[in-house]
Amino acid sequence: MPTEELAPAPFDIDEVLSPRWLTGVLQRSFPGVSVGATEVVETLESTARKVRFSVTYDDAAGRTDLPAALCVKGYFHPEYTKFGYTGIHEARFYDVLAPQVPIRVPTPRYTGIDAGLPHGLVLMDDVVAAGSVFFNQLSWYDLDTVRQSLTELATMHAQYWDHPLAAEDWLAPKIKFFPGYISDEIMNELLRGPRGVGFPDRMRDAARLKAGLEALANRYSTQPRTLIHADAHLGNLYREPGGRIGFVDWQNYEFGHWSMDVAYHLATALRPADRAGHERDLLGYYLQTLADHGGPVMSMADAWEDYRAAPAYGYFLWAMTRRVVPAITEELTQRLGHSVLTHDSLEVLGV
Numbered sequence: 001m002p003t004e005e006l007a008p009a010p011f012d013i014d015e016v017l018s019p020r021w022l023t024g025v026l027q028r029s030f031p032g033v034s035v036g037a038t039e040v041v042e043t044l045e046s047t048a049r050k051v052r053f054s055v056t057y058d059d060a061a062g063r064t065d066l067p068a069a070l071c072v073k074g075y076f077h078p079e080y081t082k083f084g085y086t087g088i089h090e091a092r093f094y095d096v097l098a099p100q101v102p103i104r105v106p107t108p109r110y111t112g113i114d115a116g117l118p119h120g121l122v123l124m125d126d127v128v129a130a131g132s133v134f135f136n137q138l139s140w141y142d143l144d145t146v147r148q149s150l151t152e153l154a155t156m157h158a159q160y161w162d163h164p165l166a167a168e169d170w171l172a173p174k175i176k177f178f179p180g181y182i183s184d185e186i187m188n189e190l191l192r193g194p195r196g197v198g199f200p201d202r203m204r205d206a207a208r209l210k211a212g213l214e215a216l217a218n219r220y221s222t223q224p225r226t227l228i229h230a231d232a233h234l235g236n237l238y239r240e241p242g243g244r245i246g247f248v249d250w251q252n253y254e255f256g257h258w259s260m261d262v263a264y265h266l267a268t269a270l271r272p273a274d275r276a277g278h279e280r281d282l283l284g285y286y287l288q289t290l291a292d293h294g295g296p297v298m299s300m301a302d303a304w305e306d307y308r309a310a311p312a313y314g315y316f317l318w319a320m321t322r323r324v325v326p327a328i329t330e331e332l333t334q335r336l337g338h339s340v341l342t343h344d345s346l347e348v349l350g351v
Helices: 019-026 078-097 143-159 175-181 184-191 206-220 258-269 272-292 300-309 311-319 326-343
Strands: 035-045 049-057 069-074 108-114 119-125 226-228 237-239 245-247 254-256
Touching: 019 035, 019 108, 069 078, 078 108, 078 119, 143 226, 143 245, 143 258, 143 272, 175 206, 175 311, 184 206, 184 311, 206 300, 206 311, 226 258, 258 272, 258 300, 258 311, 258 326, 272 300, 272 326, 300 311, 300 326, 311 326
Parallel strands: none
Antiparallel strands: 035 049, 049 069, 069 119, 108 119, 226 254, 237 245
């Protein structure tokens, strides 16, 4: 269960960066610490705002345990406060699940929510300052790297396969609600633009895509569920100095179907020729890794049909996206759309 004791999340970024507020927060983990100053290193803003900043301390001589660089993520822009409920969901991930997941995520130092705004805030270690490098969502993985990322996903999926947490309401699947997030008119207009270029009319029809999401939700409703990231494109992954791959942007996680992560990730990470030539082998690698870590043993035939259907999720997600840089939205819609086209995903779903 998410803790109800999460402190109210401050909505003012200046308050978050103030030595007074940070001192109070960090003293929970580092008794006696006193923050002297902060300095903003980088600000990234889409719907949420991420601020990376350095921290200096008063009287910290000899202490090596204090974080020298932090990153705060919150919904500080007044125009985007209505989306702050996703920040509440992410804060709950870092509060409840981050300490136990088997994959690499930034270490949280504070999580807070304000259900009235709504607003969720996460203060975490700055992995870039620690030497990690984020992947560019417009680049591509080589095959060795995608095996590493599949290993991480399979390990997490195995740990939470049919887990008791799947019964919690806050972790329930959300894809059945996606069709209600956007009108047919707006979605059709978006798909008439660059993101839909080259796709047949049947893939640029909002009503059909919504029917596909509903069919996908129904398909998954009778199958085992596990914890999934649900947005594993390259921009949400990073490589640590030691080589491990980590994951950020835990806004869409849920207990859902494994294929949502795997099909989405391979479609956005691999060049189309690499995906077409190697995805069966990569799916087999994922299935073996899943079983090796205590997950179920699945047949390739059954898994392949679920894998073929799954790209409809990612395609819909990016086809309706409106608050991301157009170059990224268009490219990821294209990558996922080509996977839908290659696998006849909508036909597999019967729409």
